[in-house]
Amino acid sequence: xxxxxxxxxxxxxxxxxxxxxxxxxxxxxxxxxxxxxxxxxxxxxxxxxxxxxxxxxxxxxxxxxxxxxxxxxxxxxxxxxxxxxxxxxxxxxxxxxxxxxxxxxxxxxxxxxxxxxxxxxxxxxxxxxxxxxxxxxxxxxxxxxxxxxxxxxxxxxxxxxxxxxxxxxxxxxxxxxxxxxxxxxxxxxxxxxxxxxxxxxxxxxxxxxxxxxxxxxxxxxxxxxxxxxxxxxxxxxxxxxxxxxxxxxxxxxxxxxxxxxxxxxxxxxxxxxxxxxxxxxxxxxxxxxxxxxxxxxxxxxxxxxxxxxxxxxxxxxxxxxxxxxxxxxxxxxxxxxxxxxxxxxxxxxxxxxxxxxxxxxxxxxxxxxxxxxxxxxxxxxxxxxxxxxxxxxxxxxxxxxxxxxxxxxxxxxxxxxxxxxxxxxxxxxxxxxxxxxxxxxxxxxxxxxxxxxxxxxxxxxxxxxxxxxxxxxxxxxxxxxxxxxxxxx
Numbered sequence: 001x002x003x004x005x006x007x008x009x010x011x012x013x014x015x016x017x018x019x020x021x022x023x024x025x026x027x028x029x030x031x032x033x034x035x036x037x038x039x040x041x042x043x044x045x046x047x048x049x050x051x052x053x054x055x056x057x058x059x060x061x062x063x064x065x066x067x068x069x070x071x072x073x074x075x076x077x078x079x080x081x082x083x084x085x086x087x088x089x090x091x092x093x094x095x096x097x098x099x100x101x102x103x104x105x106x107x108x109x110x111x112x113x114x115x116x117x118x119x120x121x122x123x124x125x126x127x128x129x130x131x132x133x134x135x136x137x138x139x140x141x142x143x144x145x146x147x148x149x150x151x152x153x154x155x156x157x158x159x160x161x162x163x164x165x166x167x168x169x170x171x172x173x174x175x176x177x178x179x180x181x182x183x184x185x186x187x188x189x190x191x192x193x194x195x196x197x198x199x200x201x202x203x204x205x206x207x208x209x210x211x212x213x214x215x216x217x218x219x220x221x222x223x224x225x226x227x228x229x230x231x232x233x234x235x236x237x238x239x240x241x242x243x244x245x246x247x248x249x250x251x252x253x254x255x256x257x258x259x260x261x262x263x264x265x266x267x268x269x270x271x272x273x274x275x276x277x278x279x280x281x282x283x284x285x286x287x288x289x290x291x292x293x294x295x296x297x298x299x300x301x302x303x304x305x306x307x308x309x310x311x312x313x314x315x316x317x318x319x320x321x322x323x324x325x326x327x328x329x330x331x332x333x334x335x336x337x338x339x340x341x342x343x344x345x346x347x348x349x350x351x352x353x354x355x356x357x358x359x360x361x362x363x364x365x366x367x368x369x370x371x372x373x374x375x376x377x378x379x380x381x382x383x384x385x386x387x388x389x390x391x392x393x394x395x396x397x398x399x400x401x402x403x404x405x406x407x408x409x410x411x412x413x414x415x416x417x418x419x420x421x422x423x424x425x426x427x428x429x430x431x432x433x434x435x436x437x438x439x440x441x442x443x444x445x446x447x448x449x450x451x452x453x454x455x456x457x458x459x460x461x462x463x464x465x466x467x468x469x470x471x472x473x474x475x476x477x478x479x480x481x482x483x484x485x486x487x488x489x
Contacts, residue, residue, distance in 0.1 A: 002249040003079035003097060011097070012247050018099035019051040022080075025102050027122050028058035028273070030114070030183075032065065032164050033129035034072050039083045039098065040232045040256040042127060042188055046100035048278040058124075058273040062104035063114045065164045070107040075251050077104055084243050084253040088364035093255075095246045110160030111167040118171035118183065124270035126171075127186040128198065130164055133378035133427065134189070135197050139451030144197075144204035155208040165205045172206075172221065173213055184222040184268045190298055192290060192382060195225035195265065224265040227290040229297065231257040231359060233367040257365055259355075263289040285344070292341050292349065297356050298383040299337055303329050303400075304360065305372035306407040310416050310478045316367040320360050324482040330357075331486060332400035340390040370425060376408050377428045381452050392461055402465035403485050409446045410473050412436040417477060440474055443467035 001007055008017040029046075031038060042060075049055055062081070064072065076083065083098045106113035118126055138145035145151070154166035161167050172182050185202060187194035202221070206214035233239070233255055243253040262275070266282040276282055283289070301316075307328060308319025319325045333353050341349040384401060391398040412432040414422050426432055439446035447457035447466060456462050473481045 001247055003082040005080045016096035022099045024056055025059035026057045027061050029060050029125045029127060030063050030118050030123050031060050031127045032063045034062045035129055036232045036235060036254045038129045040085050040254045041228055041230050043098050043100045044085060045275055045278050047098045049273055052277060055273040060101040061117055062101050064107050065111055073104040073107055084248050084250040086253060086255045087258045088255050089258050090362055090364050114167050115170045119174040121180050123183050125184045125186055127188055129188045132189060132191055132382055133375060135201050144200040146204055146208055151205060158209045165201045168202055169206045172217055176216055182221045182269055186224055188228050192294060193225055195223040199223035222267045222269040224267040225286045227263040227286055227293050229261040229293050231365060231367060234371050257359055257362060259359055288342050288344050292344060292352055294383055295337050295341050295387055296352055300333060300356055301372045302384055303332050303404055305369045306411045307478055309369040309373055310411055312418055313369055316369060317361050317363045319369055324479060327486050328482050335397050336391055336400050337387050339396055340387055374425050377426050377452060398462055399465055400485055402462055403469040403481060405466050406469035406473055409436050409439050409470055443470050
């Protein structure tokens, strides 16, 4: 049965449906980036909150700035903006229908409908999931890059921007002109200091077109830092078939693990929903949670993904079940990542690692190593390189992380060890494959990618270990390299 407001009562009682009157909801949040993670995370928290009878004036309006977002708008609109979320517990899958989103702004060139919606007085939060690579961060400076071609193009036509940051600045400009207070801009992406990074992008773009506006934004707009967490695989035929087996006809169902976490700074310009009532942690120490999650979980994904993929493991839990990959994961985490992570009230680093081990090993998730290998050129500098730099500064081992970099390089040649082709899996795939081929004979060609590694090619303690591991991988294979690392004291 297709999702629709008037059919919710007809679904199997085992499927949870909105326990509130959706007609009574009113708009409060524009969310840009209606991918799986948002619909399994922020939208679920709001659905839980609305079910308590609270804050029905904080409903979501979806939005996007890319042409493909129009397809998502069409599919969700055809089902009254309802979403299926299926929690994949080893004990059995549980489905629920999420009703927190009530509209989806038209996706159009120049983003006029999105800008108009953000400019409405009822919009009090604009939230984002635009991927780690969507913030125009310069690898050289670690801050917003005003010379990026997309930003330069938007600055030339600020009334018809193509980027989300151009659209946000246009909406804030309209609100200022109308005497309407600014909304909060809340990133929900996996970035260290995601609120600070977002502020840099918004203010940095505004400085290109209107210095007074930029000063107003910097002084008046809140950009809370936050940490988000829920493993959410990509949707394909398997997920659609699972939804259908439960009696749900949904072309874009979301599957996810049962665990979820959201930690936020309590900094909001025009108020916020009472999310603490549904498990969100508000704290001034977001960065400790963020470091723990990004280093141990996101970094850990890379640690299992590249060796797992090269050895033919298609699923994450299969990689965790591979003795060498699992042992590599545990040793790198314990010796090279955990020493640079601090405890939070809920977990010590060791306790968090045990949780992550169990989550990665969940056979119900069916997360793919391909998804975890995706976009390494943006993820490695954020999830792995910081641990390398901390290890070098502290004088502790970075040997396993050097091996991981070599495994990523080997993966980017475009073939796994049985000769099977790897389909393009990075926005910079052509550059990566070309560089990986050169690195086979000249390892430093890989480390010379300054947007990923900065100056690490000039640091012998790392560069020499990387070159040694890459040579061993090409000479004897991934298993031999993993065995060699695991035997080292």
